[in-house]
Amino acid sequence: MNRVATAHGPLIAEVRLTPVLVGDPPLLNVHGVHQPYTPRLIVEIVTDGGITGVGETYGDTAYLELARPYAAGLVGHAVADLNGLFTLMNMVGVDASQVDHAVDVGGLRGARTADKLRLSVVSAFEVACLDALGKVRGEPVHSLLGGKVRDSVAYSAYLFYRWAEHPGGAGEKDTWGAALDPAGIVAQARRLVREHGFGSFKLKGGVFPPEQEIAAIRALAAAFPGRPLRLDPNGGWSAATSLRVAAELRGVLEYLEDPAPGTAAMAEVSRGTDVPLATNMCVTAFPEIREAFLTDAVQVVLSDHHYWGGLRNTRELAAICRVFGVGLSMHSNTHLGISLAAMNHVAATVPNLDHACDSHYPWQSEDVITARHVFRDGQLTVCDAPGLGVELDRGALARLHRRWLEDDGTLRDRDDARAMRRAPEHAGWTTPALPRW
Amino acid sequence: MNRVATAHGPLIAEVRLTPVLVGDPPLLNVHGVHQPYTPRLIVEIVTDGGITGVGETYGDTAYLELARPYAAGLVGHAVADLNGLFTLMNMVGVDASQVDHAVDVGGLRGARTADKLRLSVVSAFEVACLDALGKVRGEPVHSLLGGKVRDSVAYSAYLFYRWAEHPGGAGEKDTWGAALDPAGIVAQARRLVREHGFGSFKLKGGVFPPEQEIAAIRALAAAFPGRPLRLDPNGGWSAATSLRVAAELRGVLEYLEDPAPGTAAMAEVSRGTDVPLATNMCVTAFPEIREAFLTDAVQVVLSDHHYWGGLRNTRELAAICRVFGVGLSMHSNTHLGISLAAMNHVAATVPNLDHACDSHYPWQSEDVITARHVFRDGQLTVCDAPGLGVELDRGALARLHRRWLEDDGTLRDRDDARAMRRAPEHAGWTTPALPRW
Numbered sequence: 084m085n086r087v088a089t090a091h092g093p094l095i096a097e098v099r100l101t102p103v104l105v106g107d108p109p110l111l112n113v114h115g116v117h118q119p120y121t122p123r124l125i126v127e128i129v130t131d132g133g134i135t136g137v138g139e140t141y142g143d144t145a146y147l148e149l150a151r152p153y154a155a156g157l158v159g160h161a162v163a164d165l166n167g168l169f170t171l172m173n174m175v176g177v178d179a180s181q182v183d184h185a186v187d188v189g190g191l192r193g194a195r196t197a198d199k200l201r202l203s204v205v206s207a208f209e210v211a212c213l214d215a216l217g218k219v220r221g222e223p224v225h226s227l228l229g230g231k232v233r234d235s236v237a238y239s240a241y242l243f244y245r246w247a248e249h250p251g252g253a254g255e256k257d258t259w260g261a262a263l264d265p266a267g268i269v270a271q272a273r274r275l276v277r278e279h280g281f282g283s284f285k286l287k288g289g290v291f292p293p294e295q296e297i298a299a300i301r302a303l304a305a306a307f308p309g310r311p312l313r314l315d316p317n318g319g320w321s322a323a324t325s326l327r328v329a330a331e332l333r334g335v336l337e338y339l340e341d342p343a344p345g346t347a348a349m350a351e352v353s354r355g356t357d358v359p360l361a362t363n364m365c366v367t368a369f370p371e372i373r374e375a376f377l378t379d380a381v382q383v384v385l386s387d388h389h390y391w392g393g394l395r396n397t398r399e400l401a402a403i404c405r406v407f408g409v410g411l412s413m414h415s416n417t418h419l420g421i422s423l424a425a426m427n428h429v430a431a432t433v434p435n436l437d438h439a440c441d442s443h444y445p446w447q448s449e450d451v452i453t454a455r456h457v458f459r460d461g462q463l464t465v466c467d468a469p470g471l472g473v474e475l476d477r478g479a480l481a482r483l484h485r486r487w488l489e490d491d492g493t494l495r496d497r498d499d500a501r502a503m504r505r506a507p508e509h510a511g512w513t514t515p516a517l518p519r520w
Numbered sequence: 521m522n523r524v525a526t527a528h529g530p531l532i533a534e535v536r537l538t539p540v541l542v543g544d545p546p547l548l549n550v551h552g553v554h555q556p557y558t559p560r561l562i563v564e565i566v567t568d569g570g571i572t573g574v575g576e577t578y579g580d581t582a583y584l585e586l587a588r589p590y591a592a593g594l595v596g597h598a599v600a601d602l603n604g605l606f607t608l609m610n611m612v613g614v615d616a617s618q619v620d621h622a623v624d625v626g627g628l629r630g631a632r633t634a635d636k637l638r639l640s641v642v643s644a645f646e647v648a649c650l651d652a653l654g655k656v657r658g659e660p661v662h663s664l665l666g667g668k669v670r671d672s673v674a675y676s677a678y679l680f681y682r683w684a685e686h687p688g689g690a691g692e693k694d695t696w697g698a699a700l701d702p703a704g705i706v707a708q709a710r711r712l713v714r715e716h717g718f719g720s721f722k723l724k725g726g727v728f729p730p731e732q733e734i735a736a737i738r739a740l741a742a743a744f745p746g747r748p749l750r751l752d753p754n755g756g757w758s759a760a761t762s763l764r765v766a767a768e769l770r771g772v773l774e775y776l777e778d779p780a781p782g783t784a785a786m787a788e789v790s791r792g793t794d795v796p797l798a799t800n801m802c803v804t805a806f807p808e809i810r811e812a813f814l815t816d817a818v819q820v821v822l823s824d825h826h827y828w829g830g831l832r833n834t835r836e837l838a839a840i841c842r843v844f845g846v847g848l849s850m851h852s853n854t855h856l857g858i859s860l861a862a863m864n865h866v867a868a869t870v871p872n873l874d875h876a877c878d879s880h881y882p883w884q885s886e887d888v889i890t891a892r893h894v895f896r897d898g899q900l901t902v903c904d905a906p907g908l909g910v911e912l913d914r915g916a917l918a919r920l921h922r923r924w925l926e927d928d929g930t931l932r933d934r935d936d937a938r939a940m941r942r943a944p945e946h947a948g949w950t951t952p953a954l955p956r957w
Contacts, residue, residue, distance in 0.1 A: 370843075406807075
């Protein structure tokens with residue numbers, strides 16, 4: 084493919100990259116616990132007409148290091164040349180050490196390839212370009228994607244085992260308290276329903292032995308009869324354990340998410356149960372689709388638009404899922420309101436959005452937009468304002484960036500195992516080898 | 521999926537449908553011979569701001585009957601709501617008799633399902649909306665598809681066995697003369713190269729016993745050493761015959777196109793040869809992809825954007841081909857300059873355009889645009905003018921429409937077998953059962 088300059092419509096005159104650290108509660112998973120603050124990268128592109136578009140992605144050092152030369156190369160690029168974003172990104176070298184680098188949390192995001200790193204960076208620029216284009220044209224982002232097919236998007240309540248506070252009282256405080264058993268999870272679910280109206284539930288598992296998590300799911304089923312329930316141990320179980328859990332929770336779960344690590348293990352589980360399997364770990368990039376679909380390893384793909392390279396790629400993934408009869412929903416990692424807006428726009432345009440989307444958003448008390456998104460009856464209205472329909476809160480952005488600047492480097496890469504070790508009772512914690520159970 | 525009204529940007533104020541009959545030479549294929557005139561449907565949408573966008577698709581009665589209620593329903597629809605075009609089309613009923621109707625030529629276009637009929641109609645409206653949107657925004661269609669990744673698109677010379685003129689001297693005259701043997705095909709190829717600069721060749725086969733067509737390919741290989749060559753008998757051969765031809769032409773052919781009818785037979789051929797197989801007959805719609813890709817029945821999909829539902833769906837097909845390592849190129853049936861412009865725009869945006877596209881265009885001496893497309897060195901430059909970059913020639917459109925109006929109905933549905941019977945020596949011709957050899 085040649086590099087072809089397209090120069091229709093506005094050009095990118097300036098790109099601003101702002102790494103931030105965002106408050107995150109002590110949420111537990113198979114790798115450890117969330118840090119008190121998690122890195123995100125805010126991307127702004129400014130057109131030659133002075134219009135600003137915003138995007139957001141993972142903010143760990145490797146992403147930032149890729150984003151810098153890429154941003155410099157984009158100046159002068161046509162905002163509408165979205166295909167060219169990928170051509171240009173392929174010219175940015177990825178240091179092998181970034182790919183092999185043992186970032187524990189990398190496992191939660193699936194395999195870490197050079198292409199996936201690149202796409203996770205491009206996604207923020209693609210969203211920023213769509214935001215700017217929409218503002219220039221007076222059209223919402225969903226319209227640039229061909230138009231919404233629904234007026235609101237459903238989300239599920241994202242339940243976490245958690246501590247009341249971070250080790251040593253670090254980070255921001257909240258009023259949720261600990262949730263470490265079925266009663267705690269049900270109480271958390273009740274409050275999320277009360278505050279946001281969610282109609283379905285996902286429990287992040289892989290924290291306790293499977294029996295305890297099965298008990299939590301049963302407690303949720305008793306407390307919320309008939310509501311869709313999901314359990315996600317992030318590949319923490321062997322295929323045999325996964326099959327045992329599936330057998331116990333058959334008819335109770337809407338789907339089981341990433342019970343076992345890797346496509347081969349997922350395919351083994353799939354052969355042994357009719358409980359649908361979902362993933363955002365073994366199908367996280369286009370090259371992973373073929374094997375997973377050919378072996379019927381997954382029945383639902385949870386798309387994270389950051390992994391996949393943005394909103395238009397997410398629509399392509401949706402088209403592939405339609406053809407292969409694989410369900411589609413969307414994944415969320417700790418993120419801010421820019422990414423939630425982007426997710427909501429693309430979700431609004433995908434005909435085959437088969438399940439309520441996941442969102443960490445209720446756990447983030449901080450944001451960089453002026454008006455936080457509000458879930459009503461567990462749904463987010465699709466915004467018809469130009470672009471994404473969000474406005475950057477420059478004061479908040481500066482404050483969260485200052486936190487990033489002042490950090491001694493220990494929080495700039497998310498590392499849930501390191502965060503776990505800060506708790507004296509887990510001082511010897513290391514990322515467990517998967518499967519753990 | 522709900523019907524959601526989107527009202528951003530211009531609205532469709534008026535839709536005009538103009539069926540036309542277009543001069544077509546006596547080109548031969550496995551079903552018979554092209555009629556002296558072939559039906560096409562020209563679609564114009566006019567925005568509330570008075571901007572006109574144009575599209576084109578198959579013009580047979582079944583398409584026209586679907587287009588009429590659909591066009592009426594589109595008035596008031598947002599031009600930018602391209603996803604809504606599909607939602608709305610699903611509301612147009614397809615008469616079962618249209619689907620089961622034995623249109624002989626339907627076989628050349630692959631299976632005729634209600635969905636495919638609908639998509640073939642939507643495609644013209646999608647292109648017309650993109651053309652109008654581009655004109656409103658001052659952007660070429662390729663830019664609306666995310667931007668071109670190449671500045672020109674390569675086409676192959678489309679060689680046909682043909683008669684010098686239609687039975688009884690009907691239709692338009694030309695100076696090509698007959699081509700019924702290897703020497704005639706090579707002469708035709710030389711003139712196409714001289715006039716258009718093509719660098720690769722496709723022979724429409726299935727007309728004569730395979731040995732004669734193998735001899736024509738060998739004659740082309742001798743006349744144009746090293747140039748890519750393809751042979752397409754439109755499913756005219758059994759798997760055994762296909763394998764015999766593949767063995768004889770291994771190393772000579774770039775690919776063999778639709779040698780045997782249907783995915784199962786194609787898969788059987790594929791298992792027995794390493795000559796790549798291409799298709800525009802067994803993979804012509806999204807529901808046909810799964811079986812064909814799982815059984816490795818085809819290595820190249822030749823997309824006809826009309827079948828697939830337009831330019832954005834063609835890009836989704838391209839994404840699916842990338843994921844499954846299947847090659848992509850584009851198919852052409854008798855069409856005018858509007859469809860060639862549309863094809864060129866989408867081809868310009870697809871990174872994985874692996875082969876020179878097919879085009880019947882050099883065989884059409886008539887057109888409905890003011891400035892015919894010109895191939896240089898077998899390539900068409902990607903147009904950067906707003907929209908498709910073509911202008912409707914209203915005089916020509918009226919003339920070809922008058923021909924359609926004055927037709928007694930015998931040419932309004934393409935039927936290559938009926939056209940064959942007009943030749944006294946083929947008075948008893950019927951569409952051959954496939955495979956023929």
